[in-house]
Amino acid sequence: MSDTKMIEEDKQAVYSGDHCLSCTSCMANCPVMAASLEYRGPKLVAPAHGRMHFSQDDYEDSLDFCSNCKSCDRACPSGVAVSTLNMLMRGEYYRHHPHSKRDDMLAHGERMAKLVSAIPFGSTFANLGTKVGGALGVLSAMGIAGQRSMPSYASKTFYRQFKDIKQPKSDKKVLFYPGCSINYNEPHIGIAFVKVMNHNGYEVLVDEGMNCCGSPLVVTGYLDEAKEHADNNVSRILKWKEQGIPVVVCCTSCSLMLRAEYAELFGEQRMEDAAENIYDAFEFLEELMSKGELKTDFKRVDKKLIYHVPCHLKTQGIGTPAVSVLKQVPGVEVELADAGCCGISGNYGFKKEKYDISMKIGEKLFERIKESTADDVICDCPTCRMQIKHGTQTDPCHPIEILEEAYR
Known part of the structure; x- marks a missing residue:
């Protein structure tokens, strides 16, 4: 790897902690800190320890609380890659400490899915197995939140x-x-x-x-x-x-x-x-729309939509392009939920010990959706949709499904 060309040092996340001003903006905007007194905050976990550039065997006890939602990154006035420093610290920790079987399963969803899809009727047996395992408390015993339903496998990929x-x-x-x-x-x-x-x-x-x-x-x-x-x-x-x-x-x-x-x-x-x-x-x-290349032969779709913008979309800094496009469809109205992080953050909310934190973070969004008069909830992120369904008993869809309906 010595001949691998690296990006400039001042752009590498591992060095960005040196620019931390200790202003606490990351802490003020951290949804996990707001939901749990146990988390000592992204500033302490990432920049403070990151300044040592991982040269010492020293880890902050609350390292596991970061959900990687990246709210801290967006809040930092100095451009510190706070959440990425957390992930680098976590990776370094697990180079020297064993993983749990639960974490191994949550991290390797693709591995399990490939096995399921390779077996005749594999999805049927796997879906039944997770339901039975959940009901019997097997998943809970492994450290997975028993209140949650595991994602179902499709019969055909x-x-x-x-x-x-x-x-x-x-x-x-x-x-x-x-x-x-x-x-x-x-x-x-x-x-x-x-x-x-x-x-x-x-x-x-x-x-x-x-x-x-x-x-x-x-x-x-x-x-x-x-x-x-x-x-x-x-x-x-x-x-x-x-x-x-x-x-x-x-x-x-x-x-x-x-x-x-x-x-x-x-x-x-x-x-x-x-x-x-x-x-x-x-x-x-x-981008096609801005160049006049997007087809606008939409049929009318009389729907009022409430849109939860995923944290990982906000972090990309591209605005809300789904709103811009869907507003071109006759009859479609889109309102932003504007209620912060949903709380699930990928596999974070599936962990038994993080379930209550996950649901506490999502409370504002759940209430916003329940109070809305919208016909459907839309969101681009699959785990956000799972969390919304779990917390509101609605059935969210991806915005692309609305657009496809308009083109039929």
């Missing part, structure tokens, strides 16, 4: 369904990265994306050689394994970039990892180069 789609050939192409959730749990969202792009004259390609973005690995401390995923994915993204084919993503946590967190965590120039070829789905559609 997105990649398998994609092979059956008859697309029009086109010179305009995009590479769709479904991530684990769409591929294994919610393939209908990927199908909706393909239909939207086909309607706009694009042929959609996939690359089954890409793997999980690595976000679940990072937050559970499997940093070296996450680096392997980054190396593979970045190499493939760069090959598509050379062909002039953008990579488009429907999951905001995946897009954040691919376009920002790889470089922040690992500091390699090629990761920044690959990031230039990553687009959020509605970011790409909004």
Whole structure:
């Protein structure tokens, strides 16, 4: 790795803690601190210990409380990558300490999903198994929040369904990265994306050689394994970039990892180069709209929508492109929930000891949705949708599903 070109030192997350002013903005904006007195705060965990650049075997006891929601990063006036420093510290800790079986399972969802999809009727047995295991307290005994339902596996993955789609050939192409959730749990969202792009004259390609973005690995401390995923994915993204084919993503946590967190965590120039070829789905559609290239032959959709903006979308600094696009659909009204973090933060809220914190963080959002007169809740993030469903008994959908409905 000695010949690997790194980004400039002042842009590397590991050194950003040196710019901390101890102003406590990160602490004032941390949803976990607001929900739990046990967390001593992102400033102490990340910048304070990060200044030692991980040269000493010294770890803050509340390191495990950070959910990586990145509220602290957005609040920092000095540009300190607070949450990324937390993740680097967590990765360093687990290089010298064993993981629990629970964390191993939560971090390796892709591994389990591949096994399930390879077995005939695997999804049926797996879904039944998690329901029975939850009812009998097996999951709780492992350290998983027993109040939650585990995500269900689809009977047929997105990649398998994609092979059956008859697309029009086109010179305009995009590479769709479904991530684990769409591929294994919610393939209908990927199908909706393909239909939207086909309607706009694009042929959609996939690359089954890409793997999980690595976000679940990072937050559970499997940093070296996450680096392997980054190396593979970045190499493939760069090959598509050379062909002039953008990579488009429907999951905001995946897009954040691919376009920002790889470089922040690992500091390699090629990761920044690959990031230039990553687009959020509605970011790409909004760009088409700005150039007058987005098809506007919408049918009327009389729906009032309430939109929860995921933390990982806010962190990308691209605004709310789904709102801009959906407002072009006759009959659609979109209001922002504007109620902060939902609290689940990927696999954070699935941990038994973090469940109450997760639900406490989400209280404001739950109440906002319950009080709303909206017909549907929309959100780009799969785990946010799980949390909203759990906390409000509504059935949120991805914004791309609304757009696809308007094009029918």
